[in-house]
Amino acid sequence: MNAPVQPVTSKDNPALVRLRKLAADPGAYRKLGRVWVEGDHLLRAARQRGWRLDLVVATEAAMQDPALAALVAAAERALVVPAALFKGISGLESPAQIGAELLLPEMPALDVTAASVVLDRLQDAGNVGAILRSAAAFGVRQVLALKGTAGLWSPKVLRAGQGAHFGLRLIEGLAVADLQSLQTPLVATSSHTEHQVHRVALPRPCAWVMGHEGQGVSAELMSRCALTVGIPQPGGEESLNVAAAAAICLYESHRQQA
Incomplete structure (x- = not known):
C-alpha cells in the first residue's frame, strides 16, 4: 500500500487537533471512537495482529528512517509534520517520532467460559x-x-x-x-x-x-x-x-x- 502522504505545518489542522485531544484526555477515546498509539513498537504490534493503521503521523526525520517510512507506507493515510508539531501531540518527554490513530474496536461479548x-x-x-x-x-x-x-x-x-x-x-x-x-x-x-x-x-x-x-x-x-x-x-x-x-x-x- 502507498498511503497518501500529506505534509502538515499548521497546529490547527483538524486531524492534529483531534489527536492532541486523544493524547491528552484519558477518556477521549470513548467519545471519539478512536485511539492514539505512539511509537513504532505499538504500530508494529497492531499490524501483526491484523489491525489497520487508519492514520499515521510521522515527523520529517522519521521519513528518513526506512523502517519508520515503511510503517507510513502501510497506512491508509499519513501526515508528515515538523518535530515541534509532533511534540505537541506526544504524551512522552522524548517523542517517538511516529504514531497512529486507530479505530476503537467494538466491545466484544463476554466469554463466560474463558480464563x-x-x-x-x-x-x-x-x-x-x-x-x-x-x-x-x-x-x-x-x-x-x-x-x-x-x-x-x-x-x-x-x-x-x-x-x-x-x-x-x-x-x-x-x-x-x-x-x-x-x-x-x-x-x-x-x-x-x-x-x-x-x-x-x-x-x-x-x-x-x-x-x-x-x-x-x-x-x-x-x-x-x-x-x-x-x-x-x-x-x-x-x-x-x-x-x-x-x-x-x-x-x-x-x-x-x-
Whole structure:
C-alpha cells in the first residue's frame, strides 16, 4: 500500500487537533471512537495482529528512517509534520517520532467460559497496562474492567501494555452484577487465608480478581469469590504491588496447567 502522504505545518489542522485531544484526555477515546498509539513498537504490534493503521503521523526525520517510512507506507493515510508539531501531540518527554490513530474496536461479548482477569477499580494506568501485558504473556485472553478502573484504551495504559491490547478481549465499564454469568470461578488474593497460591489446586480455568491499589477487592466482589489465596512474602512487606501480584498469580495458573 502507498498511503497518501500529506505534509502538515499548521497546529490547527483538524486531524492534529483531534489527536492532541486523544493524547491528552484519558477518556477521549470513548467519545471519539478512536485511539492514539505512539511509537513504532505499538504500530508494529497492531499490524501483526491484523489491525489497520487508519492514520499515521510521522515527523520529517522519521521519513528518513526506512523502517519508520515503511510503517507510513502501510497506512491508509499519513501526515508528515515538523518535530515541534509532533511534540505537541506526544504524551512522552522524548517523542517517538511516529504514531497512529486507530479505530476503537467494538466491545466484544463476554466469554463466560474463558480464563480471565477482573480489574476492580484499579486507578494507576501503569498497573493496568502491566497486568494486560502479563495476561497476554500467560495466555489469558479476556480482561474485564469494572467501573472505576483506568480506561483500558487510554494512551498511558496502551504504552504500559506494550502491544498486549491487540491480542486481548477487553471489556470495560462493568458492574459486579455483570459477572454473574461467568462460569469460571473467581479467585482473589488475600492476606487473611490459609491457602498459599503455589500450594493449592487452582480452578482451571479461573478468573483472577485484582483490586484497587489502596482498598483492595470490594466486599461485594470478594463475597462472590470461590477461592482466596495468599502470596508468600518472606521479606516481611505488607503487600505487593497489584501488577506484581497479578503476574505471580497468572504464572502460577500457567504452571499448574503445564
